[in-house]
Amino acid sequence: MTDLEYIVDVRHVKKSFKEVQAVKGVSLKIRQGEFLALLGPNGAGKTTLVEMIEGIQHPDEGEIFIEGKQWKNHEHELHQVIGLSLQETRFMDKLTAYETMRLFASFYKLDTLRVDEVFKLIGLEEKKKAYVNNLSGGQRQRLALGVAVLNKPKILLLDEPTTGLDPNARREIWNILLELKKAHNTSLLLTSHYMEEAEYLCDRIVIMDQGTILAEGSLEEILKLGGHHSLDELFITLTGRHIYE
Amino acid sequence: MNRITNHQLYRLIAAHFAEIIREPAVIFWGIIFPILMAWGLGIAFTQKGEVHFKMAIIKTTNDKDTLHETKLAGYLTANGVKKDSMYSILLKNEKLGDVSLAFFETSWAKAFTMLKKGEISLIVEDGTTDTKYHFDPASGEAKTAYQLVSNLSSNGSASYSANQTSIEPLTLKGTRYVDFLIPGLLAMGIMMSCTWGISYTIIDRRSKKLLRRMVATPMRKSNFLLALITARFSMNVAEALLLFMFARLYFGTTVQGSWPALIVLFLAGNIAFSGISILISSHTSNPEVGNGIINALVTPMMVVSGIFFSYHNFPDWTIPIIRYLPLTMIADSIRSIFNEGAGFIDVWREALVLTSIGLVSFVAGLKIFKWY
Numbered sequence: 001m002t003d004l005e006y007i008v009d010v011r012h013v014k015k016s017f018k019e020v021q022a023v024k025g026v027s028l029k030i031r032q033g034e035f036l037a038l039l040g041p042n043g044a045g046k047t048t049l050v051e052m053i054e055g056i057q058h059p060d061e062g063e064i065f066i067e068g069k070q071w072k073n074h075e076h077e078l079h080q081v082i083g084l085s086l087q088e089t090r091f092m093d094k095l096t097a098y099e100t101m102r103l104f105a106s107f108y109k110l111d112t113l114r115v116d117e118v119f120k121l122i123g124l125e126e127k128k129k130a131y132v133n134n135l136s137g138g139q140r141q142r143l144a145l146g147v148a149v150l151n152k153p154k155i156l157l158l159d160e161p162t163t164g165l166d167p168n169a170r171r172e173i174w175n176i177l178l179e180l181k182k183a184h185n186t187s188l189l190l191t192s193h194y195m196e197e198a199e200y201l202c203d204r205i206v207i208m209d210q211g212t213i214l215a216e217g218s219l220e221e222i223l224k225l226g227g228h229h230s231l232d233e234l235f236i237t238l239t240g241r242h243i244y245e
Numbered sequence: 246m247n248r249i250t251n252h253q254l255y256r257l258i259a260a261h262f263a264e265i266i267r268e269p270a271v272i273f274w275g276i277i278f279p280i281l282m283a284w285g286l287g288i289a290f291t292q293k294g295e296v297h298f299k300m301a302i303i304k305t306t307n308d309k310d311t312l313h314e315t316k317l318a319g320y321l322t323a324n325g326v327k328k329d330s331m332y333s334i335l336l337k338n339e340k341l342g343d344v345s346l347a348f349f350e351t352s353w354a355k356a357f358t359m360l361k362k363g364e365i366s367l368i369v370e371d372g373t374t375d376t377k378y379h380f381d382p383a384s385g386e387a388k389t390a391y392q393l394v395s396n397l398s399s400n401g402s403a404s405y406s407a408n409q410t411s412i413e414p415l416t417l418k419g420t421r422y423v424d425f426l427i428p429g430l431l432a433m434g435i436m437m438s439c440t441w442g443i444s445y446t447i448i449d450r451r452s453k454k455l456l457r458r459m460v461a462t463p464m465r466k467s468n469f470l471l472a473l474i475t476a477r478f479s480m481n482v483a484e485a486l487l488l489f490m491f492a493r494l495y496f497g498t499t500v501q502g503s504w505p506a507l508i509v510l511f512l513a514g515n516i517a518f519s520g521i522s523i524l525i526s527s528h529t530s531n532p533e534v535g536n537g538i539i540n541a542l543v544t545p546m547m548v549v550s551g552i553f554f555s556y557h558n559f560p561d562w563t564i565p566i567i568r569y570l571p572l573t574m575i576a577d578s579i580r581s582i583f584n585e586g587a588g589f590i591d592v593w594r595e596a597l598v599l600t601s602i603g604l605v606s607f608v609a610g611l612k613i614f615k616w617y
Contacts, residue, residue, distance in 0.1 A: 054461060056617055079463045090453035094267040095260055106256040107462040131267075151462075 006065075007032045007155050007187045008053060013062035015048050022048040024211035025062070032154065033185040035177075037198035039231070040208035041241050046191045049208070050157055053189065054084060067154065080108070083153030083186075085144045087160040093133035097124055097143050100132060101150070108151040115150075122146040122176055138169025145176060155187045156180070162197060170194075174201055195231040205231070209239045253464055257472030265442070265480055275438060275484050279430050280491045286553070287423035287496055295335075295343045298390040300367040301356035302332070302348040315376045317369065317398035321348065324402065334397070336405040340412050344393065344405065366390050419501060419584035427492045428583045429552035432514065432576035434484050436546065439518035440539050442477040444526035448535035457617030466616070474519045481515055502582035506589040510582065513599035514575040520603030521571065524610035546572040571602055 008030040015023040023045045030036050040046045051057040052064055055071040055078060063070065066078050091100045101115045119125045122142040127135060135143065141161060148156060156177075162170040178201070180186045192198055198205050199219055207215045207222070215222045215238060219231070228234040236242065249255055265271050302321075325332035330350040337343050349356075349365065359365045366387040368379040376398060380387035396404045450456050460466060492498035500507060525538050549556055549563070550572040559567060567573050578595045581587035 056457065056461075076463055079461065082461065084458065084461045086454055086458060088454050089458045090455060092260060092264050092450075092455070094264045099260065099263065102251075103253075103256045103260050104462060106251055106253040107459075107464040109251070109253075111251055147458075 005032075006030060007034075007067060008189065009065040009068075010049070010053065011063045011065075013049070013052060013059040013064060015045075015052060015057060015060050021211055023052070023059075026208075026211070026213055027062075028206065028213070030155065030187050030189060032187055033181065034204060035181060035188040035190065035202040036204045036206060037202040038189060038191045038206050038208060039195070039198055039235070040191075041239060043210075044208040045211040046208055047159065050159060050189065050191060054082065054157055080151060081154045083148035083151060083156040085141075085148040085156075085158045085161055087163055089144060091132045091140075091143065091147075094131055096129050096131055097135065097139075098128040100143065101146060104147045105150055110150060118146045118150055121149070121179065123172065136169075138165050138172065141165060141169070141173060142176070145173060149180060149186075152184055153186060155189065158188065158190045160191055160193060163193060170197070177201060195235070199231060207235060207238055209241075214238045254468045254472055257464075257468055258475050261446075261473050261476035262479065264446075265476060271480075275434075275480060276487055279434055279484065279488050283423070283427060283430055283488060283492060284495065286426055287492075290422035290426075295345050297345050297347070298367070298386070298393065299347045299349070299365045300369055300390055300394065301351050301359055301365050302369045302371055303351065303353060303356055305370060305372045315371055315374065315398070317376045317394070318371055320398055320401060334402075336393075336397075336402055338406050340409065340414050341405070346390075346393065346397075367394065369394060421496075423492070423496045424498060424584050425555075425580065426553065427488070427496070427498050428579035429576045430488060431485050431511075431579055432550075432572055433547060433552050434488065435481055435511070435514045435575060436518050436543060436572050438481050438484060439477060439515065439522045440525070440543050442480065443473055443519060443522035444539055445532070445535060446473060447523070447526040448529055448532055451530040451615065451617070452532055454617070460616045466614075470523060470611075477519070478515050482511075485511065498583070500583055501586040502591075503588040506587065506592050507579065507582045509589065509596050510575065510578050510592050510599075513596040513603070514571075516603035517571045517575070517599040517606075518603070520606035520610065523614070524606040527610040527614045530615070546570050549573075550576055552576060569598075571599060574599055 006029040008028070010026060010028040012025050012027055013023055014021070014025050026045070026049060028036075028049070038046050038049070048057060052059050053066070055075065058071075067081055069078060071078060095103070098115070098119070101118060102112065105111070105115050119128060122145060124139060124142055124146065127139055130139075132140065132143070145158075145161065148158070158177075162173050165173070174197070177188065181188070188202070190197070190202065202219075204216070204218055205222055206213055215225060215234070223229070223231070223234060225234065228237065232242070321332045321334070325334050325348070332348040332350070334346040334348075335343060336346070348369065349359070351359070356365070356368045360368065366380060366384055367390040370377040370379060376395075378391050378395065380391055382388065393405065447456070456469075459469060489498070521542070525542060526535060529535050529538065549559060549567050550570050551557075551567070552572070556567045556573065557564065568577070574595045578587070578592040581591060
């Protein structure tokens with residue numbers, strides 16, 4: 001049985017690669033319209049967990065439900081409700097931003113009206129005709145975000161969407177995300193190295209290390225755990241490391 | 246119309262095609278370079294001109310003024326034009342073409358250096374009474390030079406320049422080197438364009454996580470591959486047509502056999518190498534590994550499949566293997582259509598085998614294909 005109050009429902013999921021146990025029995029739920037940050041140092045198991053939610057890795061044990069459905073037998077439907085932006089994705093260099101967006105729009109059978117709407121949302125209207133390889137880092141990330149929200153996804157999975165961007169470009173991305181939340185009640189699962197990003201954007205924060213969840217709750221709730229003043233402090237207490245290590 | 250232009254297959258083909266034609270290097274290497282190669286090699290091996298042989302001549306005594314008393318020395322003194330330390334001889338023959346011989350008078354050490362650098366193919370040791378020849382018997386050029394020079398020293402210029410009535414030079418279309426070359430270049434174009442254009446593109450997009458991003462949408466995976474193959478095939482058609490038009494206008498190349506058979510074979514060749522390209526790019530996401538895999542596939546075939554020179558020079562036991570390499574099958578069949586007037590009945594087996602290779606490779610490639 002699944003609980004439809006949650007758009008994502010991860011239950012006791014385990015995943016190993018050869019000898020390494022990447023995820024050790026994690027459970028996680030995300031409500032419709034909720035923004036959740038998944039924080040953890042490199043090797044914490046965040047990417048493996050997100051890849052399992054995304055459907056490209058299969059759990060060794062446990063179950064994952066998205067909108068009450070599992071990946072097996074529902075691949076086509078689930079692709080319609082998920083939006084994705086990967087940190088390292090590079091689109092085709094010699095396509096324009098507009099052609100890139102139209103290409104992805106065609107996968108969802110969307111017309112040019114939706115493409116124009118998304119360009120307005122991400123503020124890249126003036127760069128429609130620019131080749132992807134002529135866009136700045138921030139503009140490429142906005143394009144990637146635009147591609148991710150084309151299908152008005154119910155759940156958006158963003159893997160470090162602002163890594164490497166300057167503070168202004170980062171804030172532009174945050175504003176787009178908050179607008180999405182307001183307009184479409186989109187849910188968000190975000191992995192990040194930036195505490196500030198989690199604090200600013202997310203309703204709930206999950207801290208992971210070594211394949212397990214160490215702390216979970218709203219910013220206030222998890223800071224109360226041991227009377228910390230900042231996420232940085234809490235993170236060091238829990239993991240013995242800085243988040244960027 | 247709008248429905249078609251919004252269809253994912255249309256947009257994928259348009260995207261792949263735009264990527265190809267917007268890259269100037271692709272136009273150069275795909276279209277201009279094969280034409281330049283056809284022009285260069287066609288000119289070099291087809292034009293009837295002088296043939297040059299260069300050799301070293303070594304005197305075995307310190308007498309600097311004459312070339313001793315051998316027949317060769319006598320011949321060079323009487324007929325050669327001496328400039329610095331080089332004697333040159335021009336042998337004329339209307340049927341065989343003119344031959345120029347250059348004898349560099351030098352030391353053993355310098356002669357060996359010249360031989361190692363490929364500047365000469367023969368060393369002539371001219372003693373006081375007899376002449377010895379030093380050369381690699383495996384080199385056809387060296388053997389020809391030896392036969393020419395030894396004949397000259399025995400029989401004089403008349404041995405080459407006589408009007409041999411028994412020789413009838415062939416000038417028929419289809420027997421020139423360029424007639425051998427152009428079908429080979431067309432076949433090679435299919436292989437290179439598919440392997441680099443399809444395999445490398447897939448590996449590159451996998452390494453940039455673009456494949457992973459695309460399969461996270463409702464895109465049909467088969468549409469992605471179909472679009473890539475279609476865009477590449479369109480380019481292959483354009484490349485082949487331009488190369489053929491150049492050969493037609495510049496060298497007067499004609500297709501003596503069946504055009505429909507040629508089209509079927511061209512299609513079968515593209516299917517074969519498209520399938521092979523999907524198979525070899527099905528796994529790796531490292532462009533350098535991909536580079537190695539593609540080179541390991543194309544380089545041996547380019548060398549042995551008779552693109553530039555006949556593969557019949559290879560050992561007999563290798564010929565049956567070489568004949569069934571995909572590139573050989575395409576090159577041989579195109580050549581037979583171009584030069585021997587072959588029709589569909591002569592090449593249908595090759596077309597069938599090539600299509601089967603392509604389909605089996607495609608299916609096998611899809612089975613193990615990694616999208617991320």
